[in-house]
Amino acid sequence: xxxxxxxxxxxxxxxxxxxxxxxKTMFVRTGGCDYKCSWCDSSFTxxxxxxxxxxxxxxxxxxxxxxxxxxxxxxTISGGNPALxxxxxxxxxxxxxxxxxxxxETQGTIWQDWLPMITDVTISPKPPxxxxxxxxxxxxxxxxxxxxxxxxLKVVVFDDVDFGYxxxxxxxxxxxxxxxxxxxxxxxxxNDQALLSDLLTRYEWLIDKAVAAESMNxxxxxxxxxxxxxxxxxxx
Amino acid sequence: xxxxxxxxxxxxxxxxxxxxxxxKTMFVRTGGCDYKCSWCDSSFTxxxxxxxxxxxxxxxxxxxxxxxxxxxxxxTISGGNPALxxxxxxxxxxxxxxxxxxxxETQGTIWQDWLPMITDVTISPKPPxxxxxxxxxxxxxxxxxxxxxxxxLKVVVFDDVDFGYxxxxxxxxxxxxxxxxxxxxxxxxxNDQALLSDLLTRYEWLIDKAVAAESMNxxxxxxxxxxxxxxxxxxx
Ligand code: SF4
Ligand code: SF4
Numbered sequence: 001x002x003x004x005x006x007x008x009x010x011x012x013x014x015x016x017x018x019x020x021x022x023x024k025t026m027f028v029r030t031g032g033c034d035y036k037c038s039w040c041d042s043s044f045t046x047x048x049x050x051x052x053x054x055x056x057x058x059x060x061x062x063x064x065x066x067x068x069x070x071x072x073x074x075x076t077i078s079g080g081n082p083a084l085x086x087x088x089x090x091x092x093x094x095x096x097x098x099x100x101x102x103x104x105e106t107q108g109t110i111w112q113d114w115l116p117m118i119t120d121v122t123i124s125p126k127p128p129x130x131x132x133x134x135x136x137x138x139x140x141x142x143x144x145x146x147x148x149x150x151x152x153l154k155v156v157v158f159d160d161v162d163f164g165y166x167x168x169x170x171x172x173x174x175x176x177x178x179x180x181x182x183x184x185x186x187x188x189x190x191n192d193q194a195l196l197s198d199l200l201t202r203y204e205w206l207i208d209k210a211v212a213a214e215s216m217n218x219x220x221x222x223x224x225x226x227x228x229x230x231x232x233x234x235x236x
Numbered sequence: 237x238x239x240x241x242x243x244x245x246x247x248x249x250x251x252x253x254x255x256x257x258x259x260k261t262m263f264v265r266t267g268g269c270d271y272k273c274s275w276c277d278s279s280f281t282x283x284x285x286x287x288x289x290x291x292x293x294x295x296x297x298x299x300x301x302x303x304x305x306x307x308x309x310x311x312t313i314s315g316g317n318p319a320l321x322x323x324x325x326x327x328x329x330x331x332x333x334x335x336x337x338x339x340x341e342t343q344g345t346i347w348q349d350w351l352p353m354i355t356d357v358t359i360s361p362k363p364p365x366x367x368x369x370x371x372x373x374x375x376x377x378x379x380x381x382x383x384x385x386x387x388x389l390k391v392v393v394f395d396d397v398d399f400g401y402x403x404x405x406x407x408x409x410x411x412x413x414x415x416x417x418x419x420x421x422x423x424x425x426x427n428d429q430a431l432l433s434d435l436l437t438r439y440e441w442l443i444d445k446a447v448a449a450e451s452m453n454x455x456x457x458x459x460x461x462x463x464x465x466x467x468x469x470x471x472x
Contacts, residue, residue, distance in 0.1 A: 012447045014457050021257060022415070022456035024446055073453040179258070200432075204465050210260055211248045217309040220258035221250050228464065229440050 002087030005031040005052035007045050007080070009063045010235045012072045016226030018122045018179055019152040020103055025074040026064050030088070033080040034109055037130035039158070041187035041232070045080035057091040061098070076103045077118075081110065089114030105154075107132075108139045121146055122179075124154040125169055127162035129183070134165075136172065148175050157206055158183040167215045180221045182206055184232075192231035199227060238323030241267035241288035243281050243316070245299050246471045248308045252462030254358045254415055255388040256339055261310040262300050266324070269316040270345055273366035275394070277423035277468070281316035293327040297334070312339040313354075317346065325350030341390075343368075344375045357382055358415075360390040361405055363398035365419070370401075372408065384411050393442055394419040403451045416457045418442055420468075428467035435463060 011026035031045050031052035044050035055063070064075060075095055082088055083106040092114050095102055103120040115121055123142050126132045143151065153176050155166040162183075170178045182203045189195055203223045210216040230236045247262035267281050267288035280286035291299070300311065311331055318324055319342040328350050331338055339356040351357055359378050362368045379387065389412050391402040398419075406414045418439045425431050439459045446452040466472045 012453075014443050014446070020456070022458040024453060024455055024457065070450050071447065071453065196432075196436075200465055203461075207250050207465070210250075211307065214306050217248075217260060217307065219260055220256070221260065222258040223461070223464075225439075225459070228459075229436055229443070 001056050001058075001090065002085070003054040003056055004060065004085045004087040004091065006055045006060060007031045007050050007052050008235060009060065009067055012068050013236055014225065015076055015103065016224045016229075017181060017222065018105070018124075018154045019177060020074075020076075020120050021222055021225060023074055023103075024072065025076045025103065026068045026072045028060060028064070028075060028077050028091075030077065030079045030082045030085055032084050034084065035081065035107055035126060035130070035132050037126055037132055039130065039183060039185065039187065041184055042078070042080065043187075057087065057094050060091055061094055073099070074101045074103070076105075078105050081106050083110040083112050083115070086112065088112070089117070092117045108142050109135065111138070111141045111145070115142070116145055116150070119150060121151045122154050123151060124156065127155055127157060127165040129158040129162050130156075134169075143173050143176060148177065152177040152179060154179040154181055156181045156183045157209075158185070160209075163209050163213075167213070170215065170219065174218075178219045180206055180210055180216070180219055182223045184224060184227055187232055189232060195231050196228060199223060237292050237294075237326065238321070239290040239292055240296065240321045240323040240327065242291045242296060243267045243286050243288050244471060245296065245303055248304050249472055250461065251312055251339065252460045253417060253458065254341070254360075254390045255413060256310075256312075256356050257458055257461060259310055259339075260308065261312045261339065262304045262308045264296060264300070264311060264313050264327075266313065266315045266318045266321055268320050270320065271317065271343055271362060271366070271368050273362055273368055275366065275419060275421065275423065277420050278314070278316065279423075293323065293330050296327055297330055309335070310337045310339065312341075314341050317342050319346040319348050319351070322348065324348070325353070328353045344378050345371065347374070347377045347381070351378070352381055352386070355386060357387045358390050359387060360392065363391055363393060363401040365394040365398050366392075370405075379409050379412060384413065388413040388415060390415040390417055392417045392419045393445075394421070396445075399445050399449075403449070406451065406455065410454075414455045416442055416446055416452070416455055418459045420460060420463055423468055425468060431467050432464060435459060
């Protein structure tokens with residue numbers, strides 16, 4: 001049984017982003033990432049400031065039940081990049097046996113054979129502002145294996161260059177549901193009021209960009225709801 | 237050709253609510269409603285303060301193109317209760333011919349044979365705080381004809397009694413995707429800052445309620461995004 005490095009397990013709360021926005025869910029956050037995005041809002045998963053615990057699928061399910069009781073039927077696996085960990089396949093399998101739906105988010109750099117077992121797979125390739133380069137051939141693999149019913153693309157946009165990148169991604173995979181997401185410019189600030197106002201201004205800017213662009217006629221434009229409600233607080 | 241009373245046509249903008257939240261769309265708002273909800277945020281469609289224009293499906297499509305140009309591929313029909321108007325069937329049909337997807341929102345009191353032609357149908361029965369009574373037999377008709385892929389239920393919740401009503405609705409139609417939505421307590425205020433803060437407080441309250449209720453394990457909990465961004469401004 002392969003163990004999974006787990007940073008935190010919390011919930012139930014709501015999914016704040018993407019294709020299942022608003023959904024009541026538990027979160028399992030895994031440690032480690034093959035990227036180092038400049039604006040990463042969960043850098044504690046890979047920069048050494050956080051501590052992970054190696055857990056089996058059974059350990060994780062026990063902990064989910066301890067924390068969430070009977071009050072959940074959906075689990076979101078986030079990171080870091082959860083696709084680093086082979087052991088997640090066993091977790092997904094066991095959750096499915098319990099009739100618990102699953103969601104995952106990954107930047108789309110590492111394919112795993114267990115990904116098609118997941119109900120909702122969000123692939124979030126990173127735009128230029130992150131400082132990372134997209135390997136589109138690796139990304140292609142995801143859409144050769146996942147259906148358009150279970151997968152979606154989500155691109156965080158901070159500026160015009162990022163928006164151009166988002167257009168490129170959407171054009172490459174036109175049938176995959178496509179989400180534009182507002183970037184969080186300061187994942188550390190505790191000034192919730194200033195952050196909220198900044199995020200709403202950025203959201204309006206992103207809506208204007210999408211509205212003006214014929215290329216985005218099929219897109220969805222979303223904020224991060226949890227950041228609007230709770231700022232940068234963790235574990236909510 | 238039956239004409240449709242149209243209050244306003246605007247966009248593209250984003251859908252702020254429900255199953256296609258964030259989606260880039262045009263809006264066609266029809267006049268008239270068989271309800272008079274106490275907190276209706278579009279009472280100008282039925283209380284005599286707004287003016288409608290009788291339009292054919294062709295008129296509406298011309299106007300959509302005049303306003304939205306090539307910058308849309310999705311049209312949302314809202315009201316009032318758009319299901320009052322037989323003529324919408326022709327509009328939906330013509331939009332489908334143009335490869336334009338459609339969405340509609342109705343409280344679920346009047347069935348129309350053209351509803352299954354619509355891509356996304358939001359049924360929003362009204363909770364006790366609205367002052368309206370739900371005729372569940374009429375509501376049942378909707379779910380006898382619509383698939384769970386195209387339909388969703390959305391209940392606005394202002395208080396504990398509304399939440400109990402939401403539980404009852406969700407339980408009656410357990411397979412239909414279910415959305416809890418924050419109510420807007422003051423659809424007239426122009427104090428955007430106070431409204432925003434009130435709406436976020438209410439959203440957090442509603443999340444807490446859903447999180448604590450096993451009955452809501454499969455629900456999605458959402459705010460109205462347009463109200464967070466633009467307050468009560470119309471036509472955005
Ligand atoms: S891919 Fe995600 S977790 Fe990894 S560094 Fe980038 S934002 Fe952070
Ligand atoms: S059903 Fe909708 S449009 Fe009609 S009165 Fe109620 S809130 Fe207003």
